[in-house]
Amino acid sequence: MSPPVLDPTVLENLRQLTPPGAPDVLKEVLELFLEDVPGRIERLRAAWQGGNAVALQRAAHSLKGSAANIGATALLGVCRQLDELGRSGDLSSAAPLVTALDGEFARVQSEIKTLMT
Amino acid sequence: MPSLRVLVADDERVSRTVVGAMLKKAGYEVSFVSDGDQAWRHLSGPNPPPIALLDWEMPGLAGPDVVQRLRAQEAQAPVYIILLTSRDSSADIVTGLRAGANDYVTKPANEDELVARVNVGARVVELQIALAERVRSLEEALANVKALQTLLPMCAYCKSIRNDQNYWEKVETYFHEHSGVSFSHSYCPTCYERFVKPQLDALEDLTRAQREQKGR
Numbered sequence: 001m002s003p004p005v006l007d008p009t010v011l012e013n014l015r016q017l018t019p020p021g022a023p024d025v026l027k028e029v030l031e032l033f034l035e036d037v038p039g040r041i042e043r044l045r046a047a048w049q050g051g052n053a054v055a056l057q058r059a060a061h062s063l064k065g066s067a068a069n070i071g072a073t074a075l076l077g078v079c080r081q082l083d084e085l086g087r088s089g090d091l092s093s094a095a096p097l098v099t100a101l102d103g104e105f106a107r108v109q110s111e112i113k114t115l116m117t
Numbered sequence: 118m119p120s121l122r123v124l125v126a127d128d129e130r131v132s133r134t135v136v137g138a139m140l141k142k143a144g145y146e147v148s149f150v151s152d153g154d155q156a157w158r159h160l161s162g163p164n165p166p167p168i169a170l171l172d173w174e175m176p177g178l179a180g181p182d183v184v185q186r187l188r189a190q191e192a193q194a195p196v197y198i199i200l201l202t203s204r205d206s207s208a209d210i211v212t213g214l215r216a217g218a219n220d221y222v223t224k225p226a227n228e229d230e231l232v233a234r235v236n237v238g239a240r241v242v243e244l245q246i247a248l249a250e251r252v253r254s255l256e257e258a259l260a261n262v263k264a265l266q267t268l269l270p271m272c273a274y275c276k277s278i279r280n281d282q283n284y285w286e287k288v289e290t291y292f293h294e295h296s297g298v299s300f301s302h303s304y305c306p307t308c309y310e311r312f313v314k315p316q317l318d319a320l321e322d323l324t325r326a327q328r329e330q331k332g333r
Contacts, residue, residue: 013228017138025138032130061174065203066131068225 005111010071057086075104122166126156128175153178167242173202181216188217197238
């Protein structure tokens with residue numbers, strides 16, 4: 001069995017942050033994730049196409065933070081590799097990672113949509 | 118005790134929201150900014166929050182730069198600063214602490230650890246506030262002592278002292294009002310010989326004379 005797209009322990013911890021009577025923190029965080037991440041993936045892709053390692057690293061770094069916060073383990077792994085690649089300045093091996101990023105984000109997105117319905 | 122204010126500076130909304138929710142749950146009053154320049158404006162402005170969590174990498178000034186600028190400022194209200202970082206190599210941590218940060222937390226933040234570290238900050242801040250208050254009251258006391266040390270106009274005969282309202286007060290009253298000192302009255306050996314003894318002797322003579330008169 002493949003590991004869960006979103007770590008259930010992380011999701012439960014987020015749910016537990018909700019103050020009594022307030023809107024669900026987990027729901028708020030997942031919605032923010034869906035709002036924010038596509039734009040940053042686009043920025044990462046543009047940086048990669050333009051050969052801008054610094055911008056690619058910045059985008060990967062912030063995506064890494066978002067992925068870690070919702071327990072998106074596989075997506076986090078891809079972002080981490082892109083972050084390191086950007087830091088090294090050599091983007092020649094970035095293509096498969098950028099493709100993997102799209103794939104992992106799509107999986108997280110559909111998982112979140114399932115969770116929220 | 119009112120809840121302490123904490124500023125969270127992070128350009129990444131997901132992390133910021135999660136960290137904020139952790140702190141709110143722990144009873145802190147949280148405000149957010151999304152880049153280093155805004156963080157700098159909040160922290161260097163009037164009435165800054167006593168605790169700040171700054172992301173290491175954010176647009177504008179990076180977390181360590183904000184800290185460095187802040188620590189270079191004189192007469193700055195002390196802000197307890199925790200850097201949020203996903204860089205966990207010890208060299209980076211040293212850089213952050215050298216820049217003047219009080220502590221760091223690695224991202225993604227673990228709730229218990231984050232809250233425990235912010236609580237340490239809160240204790241430091243409360244201690245600083247208590248110390249500042251103590252210094253203030255000591256300075257006030259010192260000002261009173263200084264007021265006593267200045268030149269006092271005193272009557273050469275009755276030893277009364279002229280107060281600020283141009284009124285002649287007894288030495289005892291003046292000192293009691295200005296420093297809280299109280300006096301108990303007694304006499305020194307010289308004055309005993311000079312004033313008290315003659316009076317006692319006179320009284321004794323008088324009593325003896327009266328007794329002799331009755332006996333007659």
